[in-house]
Amino acid sequence: MKSNRRLLKIAMTLLTIGAAGQLVMHSSMAQKNHMPMMGGMMMGGMMEKRMPQGINPDQLPAAGSEGAKLLDRYCTQCHGLPGPGLHTASEWPTVVARMNRRMQMMSRKHMMMHIEAPGNNELEILIDYLKKNAQRTIExxxxxxxxxxxxxxxxxxxxxxxxxxxxxxxxxxxxxxxxxxxxxxxxxxxxxxxxxxxxxxxxxxxxxxxxx
Incomplete structure (x- = not known):
């Protein structure tokens, strides 16, 4: 009788440990899957008071071009989609360089907010697109x-x-x-x-x- 009770306690303990392990594993996986989204939401919240509202991708000039697609792909990770008219052609390279530094930093594996960063060739295409469709100014x-x-x-x-x-x-x-x-x-x-x-x-x- 005592032996049966002992076996029952052992079985219950193993079941409890197994359930806890499953819970931790699912929690870890969910956290990993949502990390990029959380990073974007946090960055968006930080920038929303400085950035204008984003536009829809189909409102971009040459919306189907590679430059427009890159703009939508990378920039919307942290804030709304900016129109090329937000800056002049002379301003965009500096703006993109600043944003790229942030993306490169957040794309490192040890960062909690994992963000995808563009390659050098993609940056050239993106800057060329932004300059070509930038704000035209006048005195x-x-x-x-x-x-x-x-x-x-x-x-x-x-x-x-x-x-x-x-x-x-x-x-x-x-x-x-x-x-x-x-x-x-x-x-x-x-x-x-x-x-x-x-x-x-x-x-x-x-x-x-x-x-x-």
Whole structure:
């Protein structure tokens, strides 16, 4: 009788140890599988107050190109997908170099937030794509009406986030959607938003100087 009880206790102990082992193993696997996602979420949270909202991949210029695909693949690991118009052609190499240093650091095996980093050839393709589709800027005094209320509002509002964009890089019917996207970006970045009357003035100014 005592022998049977002893065997029963041993069996229960083994079952308990086995169940605990399974729990630890599943927990470890789940943690490993979710680590890249957690890293991206944490980085996204850190950057969300400095970065504008991302755009959809199909909104990228030459959306099916290798450069656009690389931008979507690597940049969205940490934050929303940036449009190439976020920076000028001269600014992008420095920005990409800074982002690449972070990705290279976080791609190391001992890092908790494992992020995929691009190779040298991919970096060249990415930078070339960004420069080719970068923000085109213009000096305000080269535009007629620069000293009007609309011109001054354009300068004050748009220069909060980037260099003044050349209105001719879009057609008149394209500017409303661009303005709407910029308003969302300003809101997400905590920038002061002009009233609707001022936004209408800016839109009219851009459309008057846009591509025909």
């Amino acid at each position: 305000l005094n080269k535009l007629g009406g620069a000293d009007t209320p609309a011109g001054r509002a354009f300068k004050k509002t748009c220069s909060q986030c980037h260099a003044l964009p050349d209105p001719a890089q879009h057609r008149p019917n394209e500017w409303p959607a661009v303005i709407q996207r910029m308003q969302k970006n300003m809101s997400s970045m905590g920038k002061p938003l002009p009233d609707q009357t001022t936004m209408d003035q800016i839109l009219g100014f851009l459309q008057r100087h846009s591509a025909k």
